[in-house]
């Protein structure tokens with residue numbers, strides 16, 4: 001993957017519950033660890049990074065509290081981009097600046113995590129030009145739509161988070177959020193060292 005990634009732009013998509021935070025009994029206590037937050041912040045410095053959750057977008061932001069990632073809530077219905085990122089304002093988004101310095105985009109059609117992934121890739125300028133390596137990491141059934149999109153596009157890495165074998169469209173797996181964190185840190189270190197070399 002690292003050799004392919006030298007030529008292309010890695011774009012990271014992550015689910016929240018079960019991927020960035022462990023599954024716990026009380027949904028209001030699904031806190032992300034500080035070490036995971038640091039890892040996420042690091043990769044987001046080098047790669048466009050998007051969190052796509054079934055939760056409301058503001059709830060996910062409350063847990064993550066980073067301003068350099070995209071937040072996609074309600075299974076893709078509600079998208080918030082960091083202002084710094086290059087959102088193409090000429091496409092047909094409903095767009096408005098809000099207090100926390102974000103652009104809010106609300107698609108109005110039938111939507112799921114797979115469609116949100118395609119929409120964001122388009123928005124970031126990676127429609128179907130083969131210039132991106134999208135990684136999608138998720139643990140539940142709603143993430144399968146996104147795995148399917150990557151399969152159909154024939155590009156990227158659909159990665160399921162599971163410690164047991166599962167019926168899935170993903171081609172790769174990580175066991176749990178701690179392995180997700182290690183993976184993110186490896187990506188960060190690889191990019192940092194390859195940037196220093198060039």
Ligand SMILES: O=P(O)(O)OC[C@H]1O[C@H](O[C@H]2O[C@H](CO)[C@@H](O)[C@H](O)[C@H]2O)[C@H](O)[C@@H](O)[C@@H]1O
Nearest residue numbers: 015016017022023024025026027030053054055
């Ligand atoms: O798309 P996600 O970010 O994975 O969100 C999916 C649902 O996650 C939450 O429920 C799950 O996690 C809870 C906390 O660990 C757990 O208690 C629950 O059993 C899981 O289903 C959240 O509460 C839902 O609203 C999300 O749709």
